[in-house]
Amino acid sequence: MRRVLALLLVALAALTALPAVAKPDAPLRVLYLDQSVGWKHAPVARPEGGGLAPSETAIIAIGQQSGAFTAEVTQDAREITPERLETIDVLVFYTTGALPLSPEAWSVVQQRVAAGKLGFVGVHSATDTGWPYDGAGETYTQFINGHFAGHPWTQGTPIRIETLDPSLPLVGMWPVSLDYAEEIYQHSDFDPARVRVLQTLDFAGTPLKRPYAVPIAWARQIGQGRLFFTNLGHTPSTWDDPRFRRQIVEAVKWTAIRTRGRATPDPQRQFLWQLKALLAYEPVEGRDDKAIIGRLLKMDPAWQTATARRIADLRTVYPKKPDSDRAPFDAAYKAVLADVLARGGAK
Incomplete structure (x- = not known):
């Protein structure tokens, strides 16, 4: 009897020494705003007879199937109030x-993001958004770090990412x-x-092609919080792509500080x-672009920053229409290309 009792005590002690099983994280709370004050994209167009x-x-469905989040949807930014913001974990635009956002x-959106209490995800035309704001923090364009400046690659255009x-x-x-095509x-x-x-x-x-870089997706740290933007999402078929749907899940989790990165x-x-981008715009057979770039990556950082800006600024003078005056662009393009090739040791 004593031996049985001793064995029971040992077993009980072993059970109490086991680590507690971690509870799974509760699903995140997402508020999805797909309001169109400007152009209305097909993925955000509600049926005339009603419905989503x-x-x-x-x-x-993405939230339900992944178990990562639950989503509420609205097409009225006025529903985003300081009180409502306390009940959600991630905003998706x-x-x-x-937008008629007060x-x-x-101001509260920015405060909560900076404090790590709210994540922000922007999809496609979230950068074709903005309104006058002179309060604390940043304007919306500064916050998301970009504003729509045209889409040479229209729906279905073949691209490489x-x-x-x-x-x-x-x-x-x-x-x-x-x-891809987007x-x-x-x-x-x-x-x-x-x-x-x-x-x-x-x-x-x-x-x-264009002679300047075009980012597809970026991430930003804002204080203790996080922001993610993807250029994708215009084409309805993109929303059916399992990879894009998975990216939505990961973006929600990452901006809510549930995953690393x-x-x-x-x-x-x-x-x-x-x-x-600059060198691919008019490729030259026999020119060693890899070697040129390798040399330029060792140049003075101040020159690199200035040259990156000069290349990016080519977008502002690129002809908007086939019959537009090309002279300003040609002059700027040839000047920056000549400098890059000379410093890169092109032969």
């Missing part, structure tokens, strides 16, 4: 135009190099020193892609 838009149905609400951080859950579902925005008011670019257009495999700005890597 395709992307609204999709984001609810697929929006256009001047200055008080926008390069994934720059394939080990990160935010973009790890995509191949390192991917041929509408892609280029941006003004983009500051490379504020974000980490995670995906970019690769003009070596994109037929419609750095948002350290990468201006030199962005400079590399500015150089690649």
Whole structure:
């Protein structure tokens, strides 16, 4: 009897010494805003007879199927109040135009993001959004770090995407190099020193070229909080792509600080892609672009920053229409190309 009792005590002690089983994280609370004050995209268009838009149905299903989040949807930014913001973990915007978001609400959005209490995810036309704001913090354009400046790559245009951080859950579902078809925005008011670019257009495999880099996705650290933006999402078929749907899940989790991943700005890597775009615009047989770029990456950082800006500024003078005056662009393009080739030791 004593031996049985002793064995029971040992077993009880072993059970009490076991670590407690960790409870799974509760699903995150997402508020999805897909209001169109400007152009209305097909994924956010609700049926005339009533019901949800395709992307609204999709984001609810994505949350349910993944178990990562629950989603509420609205097409009225006035529903985003300081009180409502206390009940959600992540804001997702697929929006256009001047949203009727109050200055008080926008101030609270920024405060909660900076405190690590609210994540922010922007999809496609979230950068074709903005409204006057002179309160505390940043304007919306400064916050998301870019504003729509045209889309030469319209719906269905073949593109090649390069994934720059394939080990990160935010973009790890995509191949390192991917041929795709989408509408892609280029941006003004983009500051490379504020974000980490995670995906970019690769003009070596994109037929419609430009002599400046075009980011596809980026991440930003804001105080203790996080922001993620993806250029994808215009084309309805993109919302059906399991990789895009997985990226939505990972973006929600990452911005809610549930997963790892750095948002350290990468201006030199962005400079590399500015150089690649510039040299791919008019390729020259026999020119060793790899060697040229290698030399330029060792140049003085101040020159790199200035040259990256000069290349990016080519967007502002690129002819907007086939019959537009090309002289300003040609002059600027030839000047920066000549400087790059001379300093890169081109023969």
